[in-house]
Amino acid sequence: xxxxxxxxxxxxxxxxxxxxxxxxxxxxxxxxxxxxxxxxxxxxxxxxxxxxxxxxxxxxxxxxxxxxxxxxxxxxxxxxxxxxxxxxxxxxxxxxxxxxxxxxxxxxxxxxxxxxxxxxxxxxxxxxxxxxxxxxxxxxxxxxxxxxxxxxxxxxxxxxxxxxxxxxxxxxxxxxxxxxxxxxxxxxxxxxxxxxxxxxxxxxxxxxxxxxxxxxxxxxxxxxxxxxxxxxxxxxxxxxxxxxxxxxxxxxxxxxxxxxxxxxxxxxxxxxxxxxxxxxxxxxxxxxxxxxxxxxxxxxxxxxxxxxxxxxxxx
Amino acid sequence: xxxxxxxxxxxxxxxxxxxxxxxxxxxxxxxxxxxxxxxxxxxxxxxxxxxxxxxxxxxxxxxxxxxxxxxxxxxxxxxxxxxxxxxxxxxxxxxxxxxxxxxxxxxxxxxxxxxxxxxxxxxxxxxxxxxxxxxxxxxxxxxxxxxxxxxxxxxxxxxxxxxxxxxxxxxxxxxxxxxxxxxxxxxxxxxxxxxxxxxxxxxxxxxxxxxxxxxxxxxxxxxxxxxxxxxxxxxxxxxxxxxxxxxxxxxxxxxxxxxxxxxxxxxxxxxxxxxxxxxxxxxxxxxxxxxxxxx
Numbered sequence: 001x002x003x004x005x006x007x008x009x010x011x012x013x014x015x016x017x018x019x020x021x022x023x024x025x026x027x028x029x030x031x032x033x034x035x036x037x038x039x040x041x042x043x044x045x046x047x048x049x050x051x052x053x054x055x056x057x058x059x060x061x062x063x064x065x066x067x068x069x070x071x072x073x074x075x076x077x078x079x080x081x082x083x084x085x086x087x088x089x090x091x092x093x094x095x096x097x098x099x100x101x102x103x104x105x106x107x108x109x110x111x112x113x114x115x116x117x118x119x120x121x122x123x124x125x126x127x128x129x130x131x132x133x134x135x136x137x138x139x140x141x142x143x144x145x146x147x148x149x150x151x152x153x154x155x156x157x158x159x160x161x162x163x164x165x166x167x168x169x170x171x172x173x174x175x176x177x178x179x180x181x182x183x184x185x186x187x188x189x190x191x192x193x194x195x196x197x198x199x200x201x202x203x204x205x206x207x208x209x210x211x212x213x214x215x216x217x218x219x220x221x222x223x224x225x226x227x228x229x230x231x232x233x234x235x236x237x238x239x240x241x242x243x244x245x246x247x248x249x250x251x252x253x254x255x256x257x258x259x260x261x262x263x264x265x266x267x268x269x270x271x272x273x274x275x276x277x278x279x280x281x282x283x284x285x286x287x288x289x290x291x292x293x294x295x296x297x298x299x300x301x302x303x304x305x306x307x308x309x310x311x312x313x314x315x
Numbered sequence: 316x317x318x319x320x321x322x323x324x325x326x327x328x329x330x331x332x333x334x335x336x337x338x339x340x341x342x343x344x345x346x347x348x349x350x351x352x353x354x355x356x357x358x359x360x361x362x363x364x365x366x367x368x369x370x371x372x373x374x375x376x377x378x379x380x381x382x383x384x385x386x387x388x389x390x391x392x393x394x395x396x397x398x399x400x401x402x403x404x405x406x407x408x409x410x411x412x413x414x415x416x417x418x419x420x421x422x423x424x425x426x427x428x429x430x431x432x433x434x435x436x437x438x439x440x441x442x443x444x445x446x447x448x449x450x451x452x453x454x455x456x457x458x459x460x461x462x463x464x465x466x467x468x469x470x471x472x473x474x475x476x477x478x479x480x481x482x483x484x485x486x487x488x489x490x491x492x493x494x495x496x497x498x499x500x501x502x503x504x505x506x507x508x509x510x511x512x513x514x515x516x517x518x519x520x521x522x523x524x525x526x527x528x529x530x531x532x533x534x535x536x537x538x539x540x541x542x543x544x545x546x547x548x549x550x551x552x553x554x555x556x557x558x559x560x561x562x563x564x565x566x567x568x569x570x571x572x573x574x575x576x577x578x579x580x581x582x583x584x585x586x587x588x589x590x591x592x593x594x595x596x597x598x599x600x601x602x603x604x605x606x607x608x609x610x
Contacts (some may be wrong), residue, residue: 028322035515036433043424044439046484051446052467054457078333116347118324121331123348130355131598136592138544141581145362148574155376158361163375190358195603202604209323216327216465225325251452254546258566273452280456281551293453 062291082127083280090199090267091275095250097181098271106189106196107242113193114200115230128201132194139191146187147174151259174260177268183301184255184269196241200234207233239311246307247300253277272296366390366579373575388574393580402564409479409549409560410515410542414535416480417489421534422527425493426519429506435515436583440494443487458482459551478552479542489534492602496530497523532604536595543588 065074082088117127134142150158151173160170171179211229218229231238253273256262260269262278272292280289325509330336364387367382383552393399428436462472462482472478500523508518524531541548542560549560559567561584592599 032431033433036427036436039423039427039431039515040433040436040439043443043484043490044418046420046481047443047446047460047487049466050458050482051449051454052442053483054454054461055446055449056452057461058457061460115325116343119326120344120347122344128600129348130351130592131353132596132600133359133589133592134332134541136544136563137585138546138581138586140546140566140590143586144565144569144577144581145358149361149365149373150358153376156374156378158358158378161376161378171407192353198600198603204324206324207324212323212325212327214439230325247450252451253452258569276452276456277547280459284458286417286460289456293456296450297453301448304448 047277052088058290058293058297061287062294065287073123074287078287079295081285082292085275085279087263087267087270087275087278091270091272093269094181094256094267094269095252095273098185098252099246099249101181101185102188102252103242103246105185106193106249107245109189110193111194111200111238114197114204117197118201128198131197133195134191137191139254140258141255142191143187146183147259150187151183175265175270177265179261180264180268184252186260187251187259188249189244196245199237199241202232203228203237215258243304243307246303250296250300326395356515362578363582366575366582368575370573370575389575389579393572393576393583397564397568397580398556399561399564399580399583402559402561403584405553405558406543406560406562407587410539412480413483413542414538416484417486417534417538418531420484421486422493422524422531423519425490425497426515426523428490429494429497429514430502430518430523440490442518443485443490445487446485446486447504455547455551458548462552473552474555474558476558479549482548485543489537492534493527493530496527500526509562525550529598530602531597532598536591536603537602539591540588540599 045182062078063075064071065075065077113131117124117131120127152158152160153172153175155161155164155170159173163170171183173179173183207230211233212225215225215229251273252271255275256264256269256271256274262274263270273296275287276292276296279285279292326336331340364380364382364385367385367387368379369384369386372383389602411474427433428440462478464470465472487558504522508522513521516545543559546562546566550563550566553563554565555573556564565577565580567581
């Protein structure tokens with residue numbers, strides 16, 4: 001994130017021996033600048049063609065319509081068509097629900113796992129490797145495992161077998177509209193939590209031990225120490241990861257695609273990202289997909305702005 | 316990960332050494348080690364052994380812990396029916412190219428931004444970092460439209476590996492990581508080389524790069540795992556069966572093949588990244604936290 005960089009952090013000492021005459025110095029300077037830009041050109045071209053230009057193109061496209069190779073300006077037509085799609089509101093509702101559930105499950109769990117791991121003095125390396133292994137699996141592989149073995153709705157499925165062994169009611173998982181979202185969030189959290197755990201662990205290790213010492217001397221119990229020392233000391237990274245996680249989960253795509261064959265039962269799994277994919281690549285409606293993309297961009301930008309405003313106000 | 320074992324954390328060392336604390340600590344440690352092994356390796360075990368079971372055995376209740384009669388036919392069938400050799404080769408080829416392009420172009424750019432500092436360098440860096448704020452899904456459609464008809468050149472890049480390689484060069488996170496690393500290399504070293512008559516390219520090659528091996532390693536590993544894990548973009552730009560990546564290929568076959576065969580293929584597809592992780596776990600973990608915490 002751009003906000004994390006500290007521009008001007010490094011000093012910039014004079015790097016050249018001054019040339020004797022000003023004309024020579026100027027031509028030297030021009031040559032140095034040209035060399036610098038020559039080193040930059042490859043990456044800059046890639047950014048220009050594959051990120052900067054598509055960003056503008058996406059906005060332009062959302063106001064155009066291409067039919068049989070002819071592109072015309074159509075004003076807000078794409079937006080009204082997307083808004084009229086019966087899946088539009090379910091998609092936003094599902095995406096919001098997924099994001100919320102992922103925040104409740106997927107956000108708190110890694111933090112507490114990191115606190116727990118930070119207290120253990122043994123098997124540190126082993127436990128770190130364990131939590132990070134799922135991050136390294138190709139998501140498609142991991143999701144097929146969940147789909148076929150874990151979320152098998154019969155009693156032969158892994159989760160149902162465990163639930164039965166514990167004498168708990170079994171679930172239809174992806175076949176039930178209510179269980180679809182929680183099941184997707186569980187799979188997604190399992191796959192992704194490793195990175196968050198490791199980032200939290202690194203920031204927990206930067207907390208000075210004296211703070212805990214002092215809190216303990218003041219009679220603070222375990223929970224008070226977590227609440228009054230650990231959380232305030234890691235607040236920055238907690239806030240940053242919350243925002244990054246929300247922005248990432250709002251784009252949830254592969255989980256519904258593989259686990260729920262895209263839409264799930266009764267649109268229970270359709271997400272905004274999946275709807276973009278549907279419009280763009282199945283309904284031959286790239287313009288509508290671009291319009292939905294712009295709506296997504298505006299929604300996420302608004303969210304980020306509000307979030308940053310709220311979290312920085314406390315400082 | 317550079318914590319001295321004596322550092323004070325939430326609970327003091329002394330408390331853990333005393334009678335009750337010690338008991339609680341060891342119980343907790345055992346529970347965590349067992350629980351985490353079950354939670355994170357358990358599903359993988361289930362996946363690997365499940366694909367060794369026959370269709371009947373996998374549908375049996377309660378499920379068996381170890382296949383009664385291990386049967387490798389799911390793996391061999393998956394290998395031949397899905398043409399996994401080709402899919403794995405494709406993915407490896409895209410990953411290798413991505414590493415090459417990122418290392419050459421991103422390193423050069425980061426070097427220019429960090430050491431050569433041409434005019435407008437900071438503006439370019441800002442424009443690059445701003446792309447980190449754009450959600451990937453928003454760019455998918457216009458990027459696809461760009462790739463099927465490249466501006467000015469009017470080339471269709473579908474099924475060409477460049478459609479994977481070149482967009483990956485536009486990785487602001489890499490440039491940021493590399494630039495920050497180069498910033499930490501003292502300019503005096505470069506000045507010394509310049510006095511000896513070395514040009515910028517030579518300075519990069521013989522002074523900067525040898526000192527930057529750790530960060531170059533991190534960038535390479537991330538490029539490989541990124542390509543290996545990516546799904547939507549390769550699915551869109553590599554539509555032909557001959558050019559698919561392994562994840563996309565498995566997905567394409569998931570409708571028509573038996574469940575066990577698909578899981579067997581998923582196991583095979585996951586092996587390379589898991590092996591890479593086990594070999595390079597130190598670099599991966601330090602790279603992950605280096606990029607995100609300090610800054």
